[in-house]
Amino acid sequence: MAKAQGEGAPPSSSSLTLNYGWTGRYFNNPTSPTRGYGLGWEVGAGSTITPERKPFGRMAARWLYLMPLDRNEGETGRRSRLAFRANGGAVIANSNTVVPITQLFLSGGDTTVRGYSHQSIGARTDHDKLIGGRYMASGSVEWQRPITIAGNRNDWEHAMFVDAGTVTDSLDTYTVFVGVGTGIRWRSPVGPLQADLAYGLETKKVRLHLRLGFNF
Secondary structure, three states: OOOOOOOOOOOOHHHHHHHHEEEEEEEOOOOOOOOOOEEEEEEEEEEEEEEEHHHEEEEEEEEEEEOOOOOOOOOOOOOEEEEEEEEEEEEEOOOOOOOOHHOOOEEEEOOOOOOOOOOOOOOOOOOOEEEEEEEEEEEEEEOOOOOEOEEEEEEEEEEEEEEEEEEOOOOOOOEEEEEEEEEHHHEOOEEEEEEEEEOOOOOOOEEEEEEOOOOO
């Protein structure tokens, strides 16, 4: 992980910003999609107020693409597919600008890098305290396929995936955190129920991730 400037946590700060965001969802089903894509981005600009006034900008983007693999959908209309996901963000500011922690990035968890706890990937101070970083990137490739029992498909699916991501304060120094795993999916009436077992290559630990519903 990248080291944040200073020996301890950064001083408290506040800011005033103007932000704009946009999201496009182009999936075949709003709650349990099997194909399509979504993309979203947000940009913001403003100035810190305390401890001193300095301008800064912030941008973030995300993308998800579901690509069917089988040409023959069969009676159920369900295919195996690949799911590609990417997230990125950056804070643009002078190196000595004290950006509020709410404007910085953290990663790790169910929707970013599985195999690591929620928001456990970030920059570090010289005292090894976890803080948000100015740059963030993560990506995932997942293979999803219907489970067949006695030649019949049902509402269960199996998945295998590789996730990777990093958060840093400097583009010259960073660590890529990788998680690999497998899981099952159940197409419930309220949306997909997801259970994943993932192994974090950096922590060398296995984590269980549970998630209900589809959200982009």
